[in-house]
Amino acid sequence: MMPIILMRTGALVMLGHLDCEWLDFFVGMGYIGAYCFNNLYSALLMARLFVFPVLHKGCRRLALKPDAYLPDSDFNVITRGLPGRAYSKSLRCWHVPFRENYRHWLSEVYERAADLELVFGDGGKVAERDDKPEKAMDADVHSLVESPTEIRVADDVSVASELLARVLVDKVNKRFYVEHSYHSAVFNSLARLNVGTYVSTDRRWVFPGDNVIYLQVLDVLKGFGFKPRVLTLEKSAEPAALPAGFELPVRRFDEAMLLRRLSFRTQEIYKSCFLLFLKDHQGRIVDELTYSELYGYLKRQSVLLSSTQLKQMIAAVKFYYERTLGRDKMFFPLAEKTEVRKSTLFLPYAEIRSLLDGIASPGDRMLLFLVYHANLPLNQICALPKDAENLFEEDCRMPGNNELALAYYADLVAELKRTYDLATFLLEDKGVPYSVESLKGKLYRILGHYRLEEIYRKQYEVILKQSSxxxxxxxxxxxxxxxxxxxxxxxxxxxxxxxxxxxxxxxxxxxxxxxxxxxxxxxxxxxxxxHNHTLSDKHVVRPRKGFYLPDFFSLSEISAMLNTTDNLKHKLLIAIGYTAGLRRSEIRNLRLCDVDLKRNLLFIKDSKGKRDRYTLFSQHLHEWLKSYLNQAKPKVFLFEGPSPGTQYSTTSMAVILKKMAKAAGIKRKVHMHMLRHSFATHLLEEGRDVRYVQELLGHKSIKTTERYTHVVSDALLNVASPFDRMVAQTGFAGKKPHSPP
The missing domain is CATH 1.10.150.130 (Tyrosine recombinase, N-terminal domain)
Known part of the structure; x- marks a missing residue:
């Protein structure tokens, strides 16, 4: 007796112990080899197809899971022809739409399948779910059918064939959570409410504790056929009260978060981190903590907190001191700087060939060809043998698989053999093989010697596009x-x-x-x-930054400029730049859908620093805007170029402003950013809070906005010159000086 183990599609199948006579019989019949193993297995064992209901993305389906997969079997051919069939990666099986008489239907469908036994697993058992992550679906198929266990959403909520959802109400923290089975339409509907946050790690929604929002969420769930079960979480221990003196920092912190329009989840994280920070500084005046003290605290926390928690703590501390108190930007280098991805440049054959035609050395041409077209790593290039004509036909494949490139490579190999006395390797330095470092140095010298600007530029473009x-x-x-x-x-x-x-x-x-x-x-x-080369601070020094007051237009100058032209497009462009305080790139990117006439607001999307914001739009511009839209009929952008749907040129904007300023009698040099300076200066002259002006301008730091306060400082306007006081006290009349003696 000896065991026989057959290999079928990656799975080992034990056929028990057979007598040697049976083994000789199978050998004599030719059942040796991978192809005959499948036939031998089919001849001795009958395949089984497990059929059981599943809940897949909110819909009832029938799972078809065979105990083994045969590519050319009757099961595979029949299943691929079923209507509405689909494959589930999580369950690793086919599934079809559910029907009530599926036992009779599937029995007829697979009747012509040879040696296939149908095993139905729905007899009074709970339907399996397919909305779990793939790692959680590794259960054996026999356990799913023969002894299935009830899969629970949470605690005591079992999964039935109906759509289920659970709402957890947290009265202490004034919020509620929503857990539901996978349903893309429900997910998108909850996202469109714009009041909650989906936490992917917990796989549930978090909403603020508001009755209106609560009823909206329930209506969404019920509208899609869900039956939400509402549970109230047990009250946790009340958080410890803050020590006296911290009420003011907390209130200012909350106001700054609301002003910044942070999401509900971000406010929650920042607030918890900031409270922990305050508790660790009891008895201290947190507003007077220095940078070194903050850095020391965060460095101690880096040992206690995870990387994610540390980043959240740093963000909360920076938010308070930079955004709330207005300190200069602080850097806490506790995390390693992420390296830039350095992908190898690939040049198509036509481009690399045009560069190589100007190079005489066949060795230099071969190295550039292998690096920038074949994209072989340097360590592999060093090990290429001299007889490597068939490298891309046997061992590896050339990107693009261009026949001209393959022929060019073969010609290069032949030319290398004719030119150099190669000992062992394809690329050698006087009979000595290259190391990776020496070959890298040779490549760098080739780039400099032949002034290959195109390779430099394209390589850096690839790297820059992968950066942030x-x-x-x-x-x-x-x-x-x-x-x-x-x-x-x-x-x-x-x-x-x-x-x-x-x-x-x-x-x-x-x-x-x-x-x-x-x-x-x-x-x-x-x-x-x-290039991993740290520049010396002794040789590379940043220039000392000066302090320059922004130049701006007066109200009369803006009015005069707008009255110098009858071109409605030009007038509206300059007026919007001033009324909203926009950069010229923001004017250029302004779309028709970004104008909100009902609320007199402009939505500025993805501006400098990848930030969105709302800013002002004057109600006095409504008529100009309507007339302009009827006249110009832009398609996508508010201000378009000669071709419909294209953006207006920023150079044209500057020319328009200069012409209008010259016509208005303004002699000094002007530029588009002066409209933005004028917007901020005039708001501060009206007494608007500098933090609101910061939000309207989209400044990340309040220090940037505070420079406008130097322009409108009333204190400077009320200070009298000592010369004026001297005239008032002495009666100096400015007489002509006496002639010198």
Whole structure:
């Protein structure tokens, strides 16, 4: 007796112990090999198909789960022809729409399937659910049919064939939770309420404790056929009262969160972290804590808290001190800086060929071809044997699989053999194989020697697109660094020293501080985050920032400019820039759907810093807007270019403003941002709170908004010059001076 184990589609099947005579019989019949194992298994065992009801995405279905899968079996052919069939990745089986007479129906459907036994698992048993994560669906199929256990949503709520939901009311924290079986329409409807937050880790919704919201949520659930079960959570221990003196910081913290329009869940997280922060500083005046004290506290918390909790604590502390108290931006480098993804550049054959045609050395051409077209790693290139003509036909596949590229590679290999006396490897340095570091240095020298600007630019573009930088920052960084490489004849940054960077910065010392600051930021990004070379603070120093008061228009100047033209589009463009305090890019991106005439608001989407906000729209512009829409008939954007649906040029905006200012008799230099300066200055002159102006402008830090307060300071206007006091006391009349003796 000896055991026989057959391999069928990745599963081992034991057929018991057979006599040697039976084994000789199977060998003689040719049942050896993977193909005959399936036939042998089918001849000895009958396959079983388990059928049981499931609740899949809120709908009743019938699961069809065989004990083993055969690609060419009758079951597979018949099942793929069933109406409404679909495959569930979580249950790992097929399922079809539920019908009452499914026993009789499936028996007739699979009647012609040879050696297939139907096993029905619905006799008085609970329907299996398919709205669980895939990891939770690894139960054995036999346990699902022969001894199924009741799957529970939570506590005592069992899953039946009907749609179920559970509402948990937390009266202590004034909120309620909603748990429901998977239903995409219900999920989208709850999301459109814009009052709750879905916590993916808990797989439930969190809503504020408001009766109106509560009734809205119940109506949504009942409207889709759910039967919500309402439960009240047990009261937890009352939170400890805050020590005396902390009521004011908490109230200011709450007001700042409401003013910032933070989501309900974010407010909840920030508030809990801030209360913990206050309890840890009992007896201290939290408003007077220094940066070093805050950094020390957060550093101690980094040992006690998880990474997520630490990030939440840092965010809450920064929110209070930066947004509420208006301190300068603080950095707490407790987490490692995320590295920039460095994907290898792929150049199509036509592009790489145009670059290689200007290079004489076959070794240099081969290295560039393997790196930037074949995308082979350097360690694999170092190990390529000299007889590697059939590399992309046997061992690996070339991206694109271009026949011209394959032929070009074969010609390069032949040329290398003719030109060099290769000993063992395809690329050698005087008979010595390259290491990864030496081959990397050779690649860098090739890029600099042939001034391959296109490869530099495209490689950096690929890396920048994978970073979190804004599109404008990417363009600015790339342009500044490419001009820097051009100055040094495209020498690779790995060979550029710190003093060379310093010398280049000295050439731009006469430029504005903003220009110099952008250069330093660009160099630090490329050298430190891409090329892993830390620049010395001794050689790379940021310029000292000056303090400049913003220039703005007076009310009479704005009125005069608007009266200089009859072009309705030009008048409305300048008026909206002033009435809403918009940047020129925000005017350019303004869409028709962003104008809310009922509330006199403009919605500014994805502005600087990837932030959304609402700002003001004057009711006196309604008639201008309606006339402009009837006249211009824009399609997508409020101000469109010559072609419908295209954005208006920011250069054209600047030209319009300059012409209107010149016609109004304004002699000084003007620019579009002065409209934004005028908006902020005039609001503060009216006595508006600086925090509201900050929100309307979309400033991240209140320090940016406070510079406008220097322009409208009443104290400066009321201070008399000492010269005026001297005239008042002495009666000095400004007589002509006497002639010198």
């Amino acid at each position: 930088l804004s599109s404008k920052t990417q363009v600015m960084y790339l342009g500044a660094f490419m001009r820097f490489l051009d100055y040094y004849n495209y020498k690779h940054p790995a060979f550029i020293k710190d003093d060379e960077v310093r010398d280049y910065l000295l050439l731009h010392r006469g430029k504005s501080s903003a220009h110099q600051d952008n250069l330093v930021s660009s160099f630090k990004f490329f050298f430190e985050r891409i």
